[in-house]
Structure formats: C-alpha cells, structure tokens
Amino acid sequence: MQWISPRKLKRLGMLNMNRRNVDYIARYNDRSAYPLVDNKLKTKLIMEEYGVNTPKLFQVVRQQHEISHFRELVQDLSGFAIKPAKGSGGKGITVVTGRDGDQFVKASGAAIGTDVLERHLSNILAGLYSLAGSPDVAIVEDLVQCSPALARYSVEGVPDIRIVVFQGYPVMAMLRLATRASDGKANLHQGAVGVGLDIGTGKSLNAVQFNRPVSMHPDTGLPLENIAIEDWQTMLDMAARCYEATGLGYMGVDLVLDANQGPLLLELNARPGLAIQMANGRGLLPRLRHLEALKRPHFSPGERVRYVMDSFAAL
Template sequence: MRWLHSWDGILGMNARNARISRTNSPTAIRLVNNKYATKQALLAAGAPTAPTLRLVRSRQESNRTDWNELPDTWACKPNQSLGGNGILLSFGRRDGIWESPSGKPITEQTVKNHLRRILDGDFSPRERDWALFEPLITAHPDLAALSHQGLPDIRVICLGDEPRLAMLRLPTRFSGGRANLHQKAIGAAVDLASGRIVRALMGDRPVSAHPDTGHQLLDARVPHWETVLDAASRCAKATGLRYLGADIVVDAARGPLILEVNARPGLQIQNVTGHGLHSAIA
C-alpha cells in the first residue's frame, strides 16, 4: 500500500462488500455473471462488445455443429467461468487444423473435448454451462508494443455512468502472457482526463519501462481513450449495476470492446493508481 498518497480513503474488502450489497442488486449481479446475457444487454445499450460467432448450450448442439463454418481464428470461452479459466484460442489454421498461440494443433476432437468440459461445468461455479465462440481479439499495435505477448486490458471503475479510476494491465513474461496482476503483470495507472500512463507497478516495484519489451510506459497513451471511457460509462445502464469494474480491450480492427463487467471489482487498483476507492466513489 506504500504507493497510495495516504491511508485516507482506502476501501477494504469488508467495506467493499458492504458497498456492493447496498448498491448492486442481486438481479444485476446475476446478469453480469452470465457473459452471453451481458453481451446482449451491452449491445442493446449501444456499448461495444465482441460479437458471438456461435453459442453452444448442450452436447446435442455440439454434435450438430459444422465445425468447418468456424473461421481460422477464434476464442472459445465458458459462459460463467471465473478468473479467465477454460479459454481455448485458435491463432490460425494450417492444412485444415487450427493452431494454438504456441503452434500446438487444435483438432476438431480437441474442440469437442474442450466443449464437453465447459458444458459439464468444469470451469464454472455451476454444474452446467454454455460455451461461447467469439472472434479472436488482436491488440491495437500501440498497446501490443507495451506488452509481452498476451492481451493487455483496461479496468475502469465506474460509479453509475461516471468513470472514477482506470488502470491498464500489461502481460509480462512472469505472468505467462496473462494480464493478472497477482501473477506479476504490470498495473499502469491511467489519467482519466488524457488517457496517459502516469505510473506503473510490477508487483510492488515501480517501473518506468516494460521489463521484457523495453518500451517506455510513462506518458504512453491508451488509443481511442474517449471511446474507452464512453464504453465504460454505458455499462451501468446496460446491466443495472451502480458500482462496477469494466474490463475493456482495444482491438486493432474494431477499437474498444467490453470484455467483461464486474459486480465485485478487486481492490488492487488502489495500489496502482495511488488513490483510495473510498474517496474515488464517494
């Protein structure tokens, strides 16, 4: 917590949970726990999100699927997973066989086996789940240059339709290409007015450049920043949440897309930005 400007205004876990119970209705929380329903609500509110290529809700639907209709690149996700678990990515296709990011072949049987696990609830808190196929997201080159592999994303904390704090999460070699701060991805505070990175942390260590790419982080700007904030501001109306964390990526072709809306956003953004959430959402 030493990066915080002061201990005043810090939001602890108990206070956060109490705030959520007062602010976010059970109906809204159930909605955002369902990725497909959330996507439909976001689209209805005019908020940008990735289209759904295919929704698989049962083994019967899986067996009826013509897998040749899938494009060369895609992302397969559980509908109600936690922590980004259970995602299968195709980065291309060679001789009719899809390939993972590491170049490992993904056969039709591999896809069917993975779907079986998703449908059986292996990655979900529920006993059964659905599977979503979405277009593969390619990071905007300005953000890809700041990251080591993986997909950088932006967390925006909103109170109603008003963004209050924002950070960029950048994968590193230590994080295995994932944007998880607890796995030593970089958290970079983003100034709401300008979209400029004003500080960055890897764990509890300040950094000014990415340790793997060498690219300067401080003063780098998030592309399409005004559109990022506009997307985040639409999440409350779309979902019914009054306090939320919007996770947004900037796709090279489509621009900002909302990946997920969180009813219980974490508290690490306080360390990264140096501002306590209690004050930020007062």
C-alpha cells in the same frame, strides 16, 4: 514514474476489502443483477441494446450435440476465442490466433487439433470452469485484433483496460499487460503488469507488477511512462453506459482496443479487485465520497464522463 508506498496510499484514501464489500458492493449492487454480469453471453446480448460494442458472436454451444456444428464453423476461421459463459478470472478461455494445416495455433504458439477444442467445449458444458461448477454454455466469438500501439507492450495476450464505475461515473482506470509470468493473461495476481491511467487523458501514471513498482515491461523492456490510450473518451462513455444496462452501482468494466473496430467490451465484474489503486498510486475513497456527496447527479453517460474527466484528472 511517481511511486507511492502502500502506507502513504492508505493515508490518501485507499479502499480496503471490507469497506468495498460492505459500503459499496452490498449497498449499491442489487443481487438480482449479478446473473447478468456473471454470464458473458447475457452481458453481450444486453450490451447490444445499449450501443456498447462487443466481439462478434460466431456460435453459442448449449448442448453436447451442438459441438458437431463447431467443426463446420471453424473450417474457414483462422482466429477465434472460446469462452465459458460463467467462467471467471480467465479460466477456460482458449484463444486461437492462426492455422497450421489442420492444426489450430493458440496464442502461446502451441498447435492443437479440432478434437482438443471439442473436448474443451464439452468440459465447458459440464461446468468445469463455471463459478459454482454448474452446467454452462460455451461462446465462440471473433478474435480481438489488438491495436498495434498497445499490442507491442503485451506478451502472448491482449492487453485490456479495467475501469471502475460508481453510480455510472468512471472513477479509476488501469491498463493490464500480459507477461510471461502471467502466462499471457491480463491478471495482476498471476503477474500481469498494471498501469494506472489518468482518467482525464488516458495517459499512463504509474505501473506495478506483484504490487511492486516497475518502469519497464519485464519481457519487452519497453518503458511504460508514455502510454496514451486511443479513443479514451469513447471508452469512458462505454463504461458509463454499462450502469444504465445493468443497474449496478459499483462494478468493473473490462474493455479492449481492437485495431479495426475500436473499443470493445469484454466483460463486467460486480466485485472488481482493488489492485487498481496500487497501479494508480492513489486510493478510490476520495473519489467515491466525492460522488456520493453530489447534490445534483448527472443523468446522461456523456455528462458523467465529462464531469469525471474534469474532476479526477491527474494534477
């Protein structure tokens, strides 16, 4: 897999934090739209109106007294996820993958009781994981059953696909693979592997961990050079439609590939990080400037997707 040094990447148009904040986030993102993407429940509900699938919603816990209904709900469930609506960076998310008698088994293999989950719900309501420490609501949703083709590359966590979308055009994408170092979370800052994806085909380009090149997953030992994402054009189309749903000009769209339901939206991010450039071995600026210079923007998500697949495919 080709590796490009940070110095060379800068020459190739690497977008830095200051320029991202001033020239793209501040310029193209209306702050009135932030509450929509900073709240997973609001995101889920609006996306339904635009035909973007998300994991099935089981329960919304808004008040302490509603926690008692949670115990009834999960009696017949073997897998589910609990998320704070306003959490960030994966904080406060608990994933249950199975049962062991009266105990629930987490993705890590640890077994916990219903009382532990109820305390977790209470902590979410108190705002322990929310962005500003403000009171929050808890979401209980269906467990994502990751596509076997991708699941084998990840450890103790579901791999996801981050797509940066600018003015409705998907401009860059990467696959994020959980590792033992990242504690099963698809977070590059915690040690997950980022695999750059060719926007034209969904095939892997480069891979990094802690901003250093890797050719194999550190835990599974599987090579990362021949990964191809199923339903790639569908994922790009979903990402493009998020522009109409939110009005945000610059955002990150996080998707997963479910074995039964296909691509699903996990969440949106109005301030996506820049590590995606290292994973791809190329900078965002040339693509962003290319789109800014368009004299005739494409109005439908499908047209925008076809345009970027032709224009930004890896050579």
